[in-house]
Amino acid sequence: MTGAGAALPTGDLGDGTYRNPVLAADWSDPDVVRVGEDYHLTASSFGRAPGLPLLHSRDLVNWTLVGHALERLEPAAAFTEPQHDRGVWAPSFRHHDGRFWIFWGDPDHGIYQVNAPSVRGPWTAPHLVKAGRGLIDACPLWDEESGEAYLVHAWAKSRAGFNNRLTGHRMSPDGTRLLDAGRVLVDADLLPGWFTLEGPKLYRHDGWFWIFAPAGGVATGWQGAFRSRSFLGPYEERIVLAQGDTDVNGPHQGGWVRTGPGEDWFLHFQQSGAHGRLVHLQPMRWDTDGWPVLGDEGAPVRVHRKPDLPEQPPARPAVDDTFPGGRFGRQWQWTANPGEGWASQHTGDGLRLGCVRSDRPADLRNAPHVLTQRLPAGALVVEVGLRLDAMAPGARAGLVVLGDAYAWIGLERAPDGTARLVHRFAPANADRERDAARSRPLTGDRVLLRVEVTADARCRFSYDTGTGTDPEARTGAGTDSVTGAGTAPGTDSGTGTGTGT
Incomplete structure (x- = not known):
């Protein structure tokens, strides 16, 4: 990421x-x-x-x-x-x-x-x-x-x-x-x-x-x-x-x-x-x-x-991550105590998130298996390359800006087995997600996801499948933290993989 x-x-x-x-x-x-x-x-x-x-x-x-x-x-x-x-x-x-x-x-x-x-x-x-x-x-x-x-x-x-x-x-x-x-x-x-x-x-x-x-x-x-x-x-x-x-x-x-x-x-x-x-x-x-x-x-x-102390090189807590060996950096936290199989180590770079079964209505505010970090103040761009491996219908993974309200963009496995790009949001007073844009099929299982954040924390979501970005996928949802999430309503197997780009 x-x-x-x-x-x-x-x-x-x-x-x-x-x-x-x-x-x-x-x-x-x-x-x-x-x-x-x-x-x-x-x-x-x-x-x-x-x-x-x-x-x-x-x-x-x-x-x-x-x-x-x-x-x-x-x-x-x-x-x-x-x-x-x-x-x-x-x-x-x-x-x-x-x-x-x-x-x-x-x-x-x-x-x-x-x-x-x-x-x-x-x-x-x-x-x-x-x-x-x-x-x-x-x-x-x-x-x-x-x-x-x-x-x-x-x-x-x-x-x-x-x-x-x-x-x-x-x-x-x-x-x-x-x-x-x-x-x-x-x-x-x-x-x-x-x-x-x-x-x-x-x-x-x-x-x-x-x-x-x-x-x-x-x-x-x-x-x-x-x-x-x-x-x-x-x-x-x-x-x-x-x-x-x-x-x-x-x-x-x-x-x-x-x-x-x-x-x-x-x-x-x-x-x-x-x-x-x-x-x-x-x-x-x-x-x-x-x-x-x-x-x-x-x-x-x-x-x-500055305090009268020896000069130090500029530093701040890390935000970027290439997830070497499938390990995530210290800046990441789960939204609850983690369970077995939520993330797995491997030999290359990239984060491998296990899809976790959920019988609840889709609402990432109630999902424990969301990996989060704090949203830095100031304008920034967040990118993550994503591959959806899970084949079970409903399996999904994506990139979310999560707070009292939230919005996310990512991939979801359709009943016919194709991967579809989805963009959804949930207002602060709602108990489930809504579509922010029409879902659309992909020819493969990979996509580059992007969130552009302004200095006043307004977010513009876009994606790239190798043929350009979609400038119409955007929202102004309230924000709290930038997260990468893998969830799988109704499934108990498969992985969502976010690779460093």
Whole structure:
């Protein structure tokens, strides 16, 4: 699978400055940790597998994806089918006692953690620290001054019946259990103008306990900071980052990191329509009263000097793939825990997807065997060469732009055994697909599929059978991620093969 992705810019402007976003794709709810000269970032992965992406940087501007900390979601039985907007919410990334730790809240099951001696693993199986509904956005703290361990989390109103408050616990030093029933540390219902307080990150600095937490909602909110001399409070609050007169709406949830040379920086996300939550980097300093000041006196910056760190080559998470040996790159995730036979390895290049039987109405939003990656922001072209091997009527494979609404183009096996090119879409409020164009037979089983994406995430679908493209196959469906999919309603055998082009 190739495209114009290689030409997409990084945040590095090449002159000692950077432009936000530094990660121009949906890396939602980022958190960051430094170990030595290396910076590591993780983000929400919701119901996709593998989950908990692991990104690496040496300068906080240029990032690469190096793996995932969660091979399969737990409880496994709950994620055999897509669970959009569920699963892994707002993880926290820490390094303690020679190990990397990631804690997160699953709104339907509770607070989990995994840990590893190296960011590349091996990572432990998910451990349930506290069971319960509505427990989200968990963050640990090992206090080196007292030797105590703590954990703070937020609440999901859709499960718990309330939100806008942060709860704190004492935690066992090994991170396996909570030692008390918890106490409300911050009740934002008591703070005039504050609502939807969530996403806490817990720190110890300059004799204070600090909680960095956003409020006000994803699209229009702000970043707050709370401090107390005692973990149990009381906490005083301040808004430390807000949109102001900038074009960065709702600068939201993220994490603070201090570089080796002693500079402070803050990574957070901005909601950006179809492209999801893009990651911004803000400078940070401490004022004379000991409060953090983010961005340009509390307003987000678009362009700024880079951190005072060794120069690094431009980099961004991979998007292209030729699928060597049938293996797909780290940027790809299934929409649920994968099953046997969904993809198979072989000796050449190209991805071989197994057609999976489905008795449901055709709707790729409910299909677990869809292989996805994040849609990069900016104009780009995605191409994939496709061969449909499966002969069973109804077998199909294709290229889809998938979100609340979706559209796809690909091949489907007709009852007479011929391969037909189809172009279909599903609106956000519909429960099945519709034809976007008349299907048409092919003389063979191969086709080059293409999606041209504009900077505002409108998509134009086309194909080439070796005799040119069809400019009439187009749609303006809402988008979230670019995916290659192999599905086979009513069949139990055959493969859909996407070859690198």
